Amino acid sequence: xxxxxxxxxxxxxxxxxxxxxxxxxxxxxxxxxxxxxxxxxxxxxxxxxxxxxxxxxxxxxxxxxxxxxxxxxxxxxxxxxxxxxxxxxxxxxxxxxxxxxxxxxxxxxxxxxxxxxxxxxxxxxxxxxxxxxxxxxxxxxxxxxxxxxxxxxxxxxxxxxxxxxxxxxxxxxxxxxxxxxxxxxxxxxxxxxxxxxxxxxxxxxxxxxxxxxxxxxxxxxxxxxxxxxxxxxxxxxxxxxxxxxxxxxxxxxxxxxxxxxxxxxxxxxxxxxxxxxxxxxxxxxxxxxxxxxxxxxxxxxxxxxxxxxxxxxxxxxxxxxxxxxxxxxxxxxxxxxxxxxxxxxxxxxxxxxxxxxxxxxxxxxxxxxxxxxxxxxxxxxxxxx
Amino acid sequence: xxxxxxxxxxxxxxxxxxxxxxxxxxxxxxxxxxxxxxxxxxxxxxxxxxxxxxxxxxxxxxxxxxxxxxxxxxxxxxxxxxxxxxxxxxxxxxxxxxxxxxxxxxxxxxxxxxxxxxxxxxxxxxxxxxxxxxxxxxxxxxxxxxxxxxxxxxxxxxxxxxxxxxxxxxxxxxxxxxxxxxxxxxxxxxxxxxxxxxxxxxxxxxxxxxxxxxxxxxxxxxxxxxxxxxxxxxxxxxxxxxxxxxxxxxxxxxxxxxxxxxxxxxxxxxxxxxxxxxxxxxxxxxxxxxxxxx
Numbered sequence: 001x002x003x004x005x006x007x008x009x010x011x012x013x014x015x016x017x018x019x020x021x022x023x024x025x026x027x028x029x030x031x032x033x034x035x036x037x038x039x040x041x042x043x044x045x046x047x048x049x050x051x052x053x054x055x056x057x058x059x060x061x062x063x064x065x066x067x068x069x070x071x072x073x074x075x076x077x078x079x080x081x082x083x084x085x086x087x088x089x090x091x092x093x094x095x096x097x098x099x100x101x102x103x104x105x106x107x108x109x110x111x112x113x114x115x116x117x118x119x120x121x122x123x124x125x126x127x128x129x130x131x132x133x134x135x136x137x138x139x140x141x142x143x144x145x146x147x148x149x150x151x152x153x154x155x156x157x158x159x160x161x162x163x164x165x166x167x168x169x170x171x172x173x174x175x176x177x178x179x180x181x182x183x184x185x186x187x188x189x190x191x192x193x194x195x196x197x198x199x200x201x202x203x204x205x206x207x208x209x210x211x212x213x214x215x216x217x218x219x220x221x222x223x224x225x226x227x228x229x230x231x232x233x234x235x236x237x238x239x240x241x242x243x244x245x246x247x248x249x250x251x252x253x254x255x256x257x258x259x260x261x262x263x264x265x266x267x268x269x270x271x272x273x274x275x276x277x278x279x280x281x282x283x284x285x286x287x288x289x290x291x292x293x294x295x296x297x298x299x300x301x302x303x304x305x306x307x308x309x310x311x312x313x314x315x316x317x318x319x320x321x322x323x324x325x326x327x328x329x330x331x332x333x334x335x336x337x338x339x340x341x342x343x344x345x346x347x348x349x350x351x352x353x354x355x356x357x358x359x360x361x362x363x364x365x366x367x368x369x370x371x372x373x374x375x376x377x378x379x380x381x382x383x384x385x
Numbered sequence: 386x387x388x389x390x391x392x393x394x395x396x397x398x399x400x401x402x403x404x405x406x407x408x409x410x411x412x413x414x415x416x417x418x419x420x421x422x423x424x425x426x427x428x429x430x431x432x433x434x435x436x437x438x439x440x441x442x443x444x445x446x447x448x449x450x451x452x453x454x455x456x457x458x459x460x461x462x463x464x465x466x467x468x469x470x471x472x473x474x475x476x477x478x479x480x481x482x483x484x485x486x487x488x489x490x491x492x493x494x495x496x497x498x499x500x501x502x503x504x505x506x507x508x509x510x511x512x513x514x515x516x517x518x519x520x521x522x523x524x525x526x527x528x529x530x531x532x533x534x535x536x537x538x539x540x541x542x543x544x545x546x547x548x549x550x551x552x553x554x555x556x557x558x559x560x561x562x563x564x565x566x567x568x569x570x571x572x573x574x575x576x577x578x579x580x581x582x583x584x585x586x587x588x589x590x591x592x593x594x595x596x597x598x599x600x601x602x603x604x605x606x607x608x609x610x611x612x613x614x615x616x617x618x619x620x621x622x623x624x625x626x627x628x629x630x631x632x633x634x635x636x637x638x639x640x641x642x643x644x645x646x647x648x649x650x651x652x653x654x655x656x657x658x659x660x661x662x663x664x665x666x667x668x669x670x671x672x673x674x675x676x677x678x679x
Binding site: 073074094095096097100101102104105106110112113121122125126169173 | 578581597
């Protein structure tokens with residue numbers, strides 16, 4: 001990082017909102033595999049992350065996402081494959097030689113240093129003068145909205161404040177790539193939602209490439225430009241959040257991201273992207289997913305299930321309401337069909353439609369466009385979600 | 386106490402408490418009090434004990450301060466005990482770091498076993514072993530000559546050389562374990578975070594690991610220093626004619642001059658002066674007593 005001194009000099013007096021020079025870099029993973037003994041944690045992963053992108057790896061614990069992060073930061077070497085940052089092969093580059101900054105899950109702040117020394121540690125390492133280090137630390141504290149904390153000790157800070165210090169410490173070394181390992185998982189819900197927006201704003205402000213690791217689909221969907229869904233060390237789908245949710249590539253993605261009613265059955269007839277799907281409950285019309293085939297199932301999101309008194313001509317299942325769960329912004333209505341299986345429907349809590357009574361006999365209907373036929377190539381790990 | 390009663394029953398609790406009290410009172414406190422009282426009384430022929438000459442005074446303590454030789458022996462003891470402490474740290478710190486952060490959990494028990502086996506042998510045996518190893522025609526010189534490192538045998542047992550070797554060997558584990566415990570409690574993520582921020586290994590040690598290990602280093606140092614300064618076996622077995630340890634002077638007062646009074650005054654002087662020295666050093670390194678107790 002040769003330009004630290006110079007870029008610090010012309011950035012003196014920078015205050016909140018000032019945009020540092022964009023210096024993000026792209027990351028390419030090419031056939032990257034990581035094995036620990038006989039266990040294959042990451043299995044032939046290839047993906048290119050654009051410079052300045054907010055990119056998330058989403059998956060259940062043990063899916064290999066943290067291993068990818070540690071390989072990019074340099075703490076683990078891939079068993080095979082190539083990692084390039086900014087076009088440069090990272091093989092044999094130690095973590096302290098890479099243009100990455102990692103934010104650890106437990107933040108790993110240095111408890112024996114005051115806040116400003118924590119933030120300036122990376123500059124201290126680079127031999128930056130103490131006075132400039134201090135100034136830079138205060139600039140960064142302003143950037144993360146935490147002024148007047150420079151001389152506090154880490155233990156005096158709250159969870160969210162520690163979070164900000166960790167971000168400032170990582171930004172201080174002006175990394176081209178920020179790596180975040182579930183940094184919000186220890187925070188409470190309100191703070192987590194607030195920090196989501198903050199992180200996103202900081203990323204936009206600094207234009208640094210962010211790689212974000214999480215098992216929380218809400219975080220991944222809300223913050224990312226693109227999301228990679230992982231399972232068993234393999235990439236299942238890489239797409240913008242909307243596509244992940246609306247156009248899942250396979251059954252795993254559909255069931256891991258968001259809720260689904262799943263119907264087993266078989267494709268009776270197909271054509272024009274649509275198919276008739278035969279189930280024990282009857283035959284439904286649905287959209288053919290990208291990997292629909294012999295062992296496919298029908299996936300239907302609860303918010304697309306409508307309950308009405310009249311039966312529709314197609315895609316209609318007679319059900320009985322068994323339970324109503326109030327979730328706040330929406331209401332989850334649990335129903336049972338004739339065979340006793342549960343079909344979940346969700347209604348927005350906006351007062352637009354009256355809620356059905358428990359025990360009411362209704363028809364669950366759905367639009368063929370909203371039901372998708374997919375194959376679950378990867379079994380969802382028990383208890384992973 | 387209630388907990389103890391509930392767990393072990395009345396009989397066992399009483400036995401345990403009595404035994405502890407016996408050890409503390411009869412074997413530790415009373416002998417020390419006896420010596421302490423004696424250190425203020427003059428050394429007298431038997432018939433004068435309890436007579437008019439038997440009065441309390443600081444004369445025994447003043448004997449030390451009016452003897453330049455004894456003062457110099459004391460100062461050298463402090464200097465070389467500090468050197469032993471420093472050498473123990475130099476050996477123990479890297480080893481402790483390696484054991485707590487680098488070694489796989491599987492091989493740890495074996496390594497600890499290998500490290501502690503020498504402790505099973507009594508200190509006197511170990512000192513004699515070093516006496517043999519270091520002697521002029523001993524195995525060390527033969528080995529060094531046979532691999533052409535040296536041409537003529539080295540006289541190891543001269544000056545404080547062999548005493549240093551013996552003391553470091555005897556007390557290095559007292560430094561290792563506290564430092565090991567301290568580094569063990571350091572979150573490995575912090576080491577990785579420092580490296581990730583660009584720190585070379587030495588700066589990670591200087592700024593992150595060493596400060597964290599400071600309480601362990603402090604308690605290890607206090608132990609090694611006090612044990613070294615109070616050691617009698619190693620200095621008397623491995624000493625040469627020109628290396629005298631302060632404890633040897635105490636021994637001379639008591640066993641050769643049979644002057645227990647001055648001997649005990651010297652023993653308490655050793656304790657008090659070493660305590661002052663340790664306190665001062667702790668001030669310099671900004672270590673608090675509460676850090677050590679952790």
